[in-house]
Amino acid sequence: MSGPGGRDDAVGPAVPGDHAGGRLSEPLTRVLGSRTAQSLGKLGLETVGDLLRHYPRRYGSPGEMTPIRDLKVGEHVTVMAQVRSATARPMRNRGGAMLEAVVTDGQDSLRLTFFAKRMGVLRMHEDKLRAGRTGLFTGTVGEYRGERQLTHPDYLIVGVDAAxxxxxxxxxxxxxxxxxxxxxxxxxxxxxxxxxxxxxxAPAEVDDPVPSELLERHGHMGLLDAWRGIHTPEVDADWRAARARLVYEEALVLQAALARRRAVHDAHATLARPGRADGALTAFDAQLPWPLTGAQVRAGERIAADLARETPMLRLLQGDVGSGKTLVALRAMLQVVDSGGQAALLAPTEVLAGQHLRTLRAMLGALADAGTLGGDPRGTRITLLTGSQGAASRRKALADAASGEAGIVVGTHALLSETVQFADLGLVVVDEQHRFGVEQRDALRTRGVHPPHMLVMTATPIPRTVAMTVFGDLETTVLDEKPAGRAEVTTHVVPAGNRAWLDRVWARIAEEVAQGRRAYVVCPRIEEGETTPDDDAPEASADDLADDGLLDLGGKAKGEAKERPPLAAATQVVEMLRARPELAGTGIGLLHGRMASDDKDDAMAAFASGRTPVLVSTTVVEVGVDVPEASVMVVMDAQHFGISQLHQLRGRIGRGGLPGVCLLVTNAEEGTLAAERLAAVAGTTDGFELADKDVELRREGDVLGTAQSGGRNSLRLLRVVRDAKVIAQARDDARELVAADPQLADHPALAAAIDEWLGEEREQFLERG
Known part of the structure; x- marks a missing residue:
């Protein structure tokens, strides 16, 4: 089949593979010629294997047309439509010639426009674009005099463009x-x-990662047949069966990687940390002013049992905002301290690390000051280590960690530095795992003679299907109860274009401040006109922005985005609020990730104390920040954030028993995915329900994170919601294989697929910043 310009004469005969499997690694320049290979390189396709794993997005049928009315200006599209007319004519005013064709889906029409210096050049198009013929037309949707059009589109006429x-x-x-x-x-x-x-x-040139016994067990075809079925199907059943096999393959490779990883972990021995009956943990439990929830008790028992074994713990602790994860983690750290070891708490930002330090000290009281006047001798010491510390405080923190004087060390990425040494690191707690890669959390697991136990926490509830896909090497514990004292938070969507409603937002803040309460105002940008987010704060993914119509799939701004107002910038919003008459005399602070560490601490301290009861911030306050008096959360340009981010931001209020209100200010238009996301957040405070909705709305690759949605060797067909049963099946199969053959020595093709698709540097599951 050839395109409108005829066959690409750079496409030559295929070069025979020199050995089994080697053919797939051949560069496309050898097989297809430099011109074609260069164009395919724009899609990240460099080898034969890359090309064969570039699967069709969908399948067209000559009897099924693409709805033209759904096309948006600025989109790069491929549509199937029928030619209604095509006419070439000379241009009077500018010279040369043009051809105008009209194609239709039976309801609406789309104009195709071609220009040339001579009329003869257009005759080929006019001859092929005959009325009644069906074709595929590719180009960027433009608009001319109110009509949508494709200018110089590539096209293929079904039944005509063939050898x-x-x-x-x-x-x-x-x-x-x-x-x-x-x-x-x-x-x-x-x-x-x-x-x-x-x-x-040939079959001998294709090494199938799926063992033959599993193909037979599940009734799947071999890899070569699957490629033929998905790329050149005779009927729909061909590509459906091929896709099912390829989905299973992707699930198996991922689950085998996780199972092998877990097996390697379990093969190491460590020191058991059983604690002691009269230690810091017993004293801490005795001074708790409230009872543990049933979920906290169950989670604590599981973790305590894990710590008491000589196999290193590797457990995920997840729960909704306010479910008490920090308390569970602190009890685990105290058990390790009681066993003579140390615990490290790794936080993703300096603000959160500082918050953890203050929270742990407040919860422990005298137990955090062992060895000092007034300290409890059964307790320990806590130290903080961050990248922006002064030289003197950093030296003191390093010495405390290395000597063992600090039983608990709280820090950021600075803890991963080779210069940080521990006397006896027994437990690593990773907070907000989605902000760290696997190799980052592993950097601490290699410290010391004995590998430490690992507790991974996330305040972003994760659906079971996602958890078993991306955290398959971790045992999972869920906190599904909230402690007493958490107040209800109501959420409303506020149209940014409604001046009266927006005025009411600022009036509500003033009313809350007058009652001694606090208010957050969160912005997606620091400075006006910036195209990059806060260094310390995550932003919505490219997929989220594409859903909102802000980007096309190539990452470039769509035409529609030019008409949108600029995103709110924290520095400007501060000045705007200071000029509001209802907030006259009210202290308004600023916090963002590019501020110096001391300035961040000062900003948070001023907010917590009430000196600046309104804090304008980026999403550096997304997780962990705890100010009990905070009762209002305003999110500017809320359509810019994902569901989990909005839920985390909302979790910053209602923490001290005060009812809260969350106001999502947005320009999102009705009917967009952004509007649907905001409606979902406003409709429920159940984080697990929102997590399910988040997975449902997100584009397929985004759930697995950047390591698998954007890379050349990324997963392509697996969908964690749709394919939950396949993932569970593959997990069972993978565990069975690895149990019998931990190194997969008897399954070299599967082992090679793990290395090729994921690799050590790619095993960063759920990097959803």
């Missing part, structure tokens, strides 16, 4: 693969290149 009549008949009758494409690389050029490398491929 011979037999191929034309075949192409006109079978499903038409439509690939993820890019400007200058239309879907049919990808399809033709795929067939060039696929047709001569």
């Amino acid at each position: 011979d009549e037999d191929e034309a008949v075949l192409e006109a009758s079978r499903p038409i693969p439509i690939y993820p494409a890019a400007a200058g690389v239309p879907t049919w050029r990808i399809g033709r290149s795929v067939r060039t490398v696929l047709d001569p491929l």
